Amino acid sequence: MNKEYLNKITNADCLEHLKKLEKETIDLFLSDIPYGICLDDWDVLHNNTNSALLGTSPAQNGKSGFKRRGKPINGWSSADRNIGKEYEQWCYNWASLVFPTMKQGASAFVFGARRTLHRVINAFENSGFLLKDVLAWKKPSAHHRAQRLNNVLENRGLKKELKEWEGWRLGNLAPIYEPIAWFFKPYKITITDNILKNKVGAINVEECKINGASPTNLLEFGYAKNEIRIHEAQKPLALVEFLIKLTTKENQIILDPFMGSGTTAVAVVKLGRQFIGFETNLDYYEKSLERLKIKEPKYKVSEDLIQAQLFFEKAAQYKKRNNQESRI
Numbered sequence: 001m002n003k004e005y006l007n008k009i010t011n012a013d014c015l016e017h018l019k020k021l022e023k024e025t026i027d028l029f030l031s032d033i034p035y036g037i038c039l040d041d042w043d044v045l046h047n048n049t050n051s052a053l054l055g056t057s058p059a060q061n062g063k064s065g066f067k068r069r070g071k072p073i074n075g076w077s078s079a080d081r082n083i084g085k086e087y088e089q090w091c092y093n094w095a096s097l098v099f100p101t102m103k104q105g106a107s108a109f110v111f112g113a114r115r116t117l118h119r120v121i122n123a124f125e126n127s128g129f130l131l132k133d134v135l136a137w138k139k140p141s142a143h144h145r146a147q148r149l150n151n152v153l154e155n156r157g158l159k160k161e162l163k164e165w166e167g168w169r170l171g172n173l174a175p176i177y178e179p180i181a182w183f184f185k186p187y188k189i190t191i192t193d194n195i196l197k198n199k200v201g202a203i204n205v206e207e208c209k210i211n212g213a214s215p216t217n218l219l220e221f222g223y224a225k226n227e228i229r230i231h232e233a234q235k236p237l238a239l240v241e242f243l244i245k246l247t248t249k250e251n252q253i254i255l256d257p258f259m260g261s262g263t264t265a266v267a268v269v270k271l272g273r274q275f276i277g278f279e280t281n282l283d284y285y286e287k288s289l290e291r292l293k294i295k296e297p298k299y300k301v302s303e304d305l306i307q308a309q310l311f312f313e314k315a316a317q318y319k320k321r322n323n324q325e326s327r328i
Contacts, residue, residue: 001020001021001022002021002022002025002253002276004020005017005020005021005276006253006274006275006276007269007274007275007276008276008277009259009262009265009277009278009279009285009288009289009292010277010278010279011278011279011280011282011285012278012280013278013280014094014097014257014258014278015093015094015097017278018094018097018098018101018257019097021101021255021276022101023100023101024100024101024102024103024104024198025101025103025253026098026101026102026103026106026253026254026255026276027103027106027199027200027247027248027249027252027253027254028106028107028108028109028200028244028247028248028252028253028254028255029098029102029106029107029108029109029110029183029254029255029256030108030109030240030243030244030254030255030256030264031109031110031111031255031256031257031258031264032111032233032234032235032258032260032263032264033091033110033111033112033120033257033258034258035111035112035113035116035233036083036084036087036090036091036113036116036119084116084119085119087116087119088119088120088122088123089123091119091120091123091124092122092123092126092127094257095123095124095126095127095129096126096127096128098127098255098257099127099128099129099185101255102185103185103198103199103200104185104186104187104188104194104198105184105185105187105191105194105195105198105200105201106184106185106198106200106201107132107182107183107184107200107201107247108124108129108181108182108183108184108185109135109180109181109182109243109247110124110180110181110183111137111178111179111180111235112178112179112180112181113178113179114175114178114179117134117179117181120181121181124181124183128185128186129183129184129185129186130183130184130185130186131181131182131183132182132183132184133182133217134179134180134181134182134217135179135180135182135217135218135219136177136178136179136180136217136218136219137177137178137179137180137219137220137221137235137239138176138177138218138219138220139175139176139177139178139222140222140223141176142174142175142176143174143175144171144174145171145172146169146170146171146172146173146174147169147170147171148168148169148170149165149168149169149170150162150165150166150167150168152170153165177218180219180243184201187201199249199252200247200248200252203246203247204245204246204247205246207245207246208242208245208246215242215246219239219242221236221238221239221242222236222238223236223237224236224237224238228261228291229261230261230284230287230288230291231260231261231284233260234260234261234263235263237263237266237267240263240264240267241267241270241271244267244268244271244273245271248273250271250272250273251272251273251274252273252274253273253274253275253276254268254273254274254275254276255275255276255277256275256276256277256278257277257278258278258279259277259278259279259284259285259288260279260281260284260288261284261287261288261291262277262279262284262287262288262289262291262292263291264277265277265288265291265292266291266292269292
């Protein structure tokens, strides 16, 4: 049954297809899932129809780091307060389908937000997984959202209070890290026997040393100089490669139900593993296929990807030819 999906990004909702995957065949789950913080339309995973959702405030105008507005942490109504619960249920809906597909002892890395990761952990533990650790990806930079309180007070004409609150801000500290929940599927025998049987459960420290030292649970990875960026929440290719090398061997299968920009697939093909992926957004799906233009992949990429690559190459040639003709 996996053959239908192997080394292919399927443009569909994973909920429709995860149940079709073979039981205990996946060696690693790795996904940068939607965080449920209402970053954009694709990140709204609840039934709340509050008109302020995804709106903007004057402080956000012209800022690329946070274009839209989600809900304040304290919530505006009972419906707002249910957002977290609905996000947890959404996570459980697909995590419970992922669990049977995983080999015993296999790892699952789930990128998440600091405010909603506990919902992901609840959903995964309720699905049968056990939490191993929470890693921290230290980002190269962070957008600081803290507005100067003095500016707000000045706009309100509160001159007396300006001096008292000089130097204070509204908001949080600069969010320099993002958490990665690390789960594993329980096994019924000893850890060593399980590793020998299922080829998962150990970590390849030697392969993943950083500057000659063993890696820690604080991961500092940035983007390569010419790295393609097509998604606002895209993670560095080097970071995803690290997690794959840490927990899998060549030819093993990695599952990512939320492919987005296709970073997991690109890393998998580059490292000689195999993948199964899903993505509902047509635009991201098509752009992820463009990123998979690999000259000599170790494992054959599906015919759908090959045809898609030919389409994009022909389109590029046609565009180039038209541009040349227009200059004549």
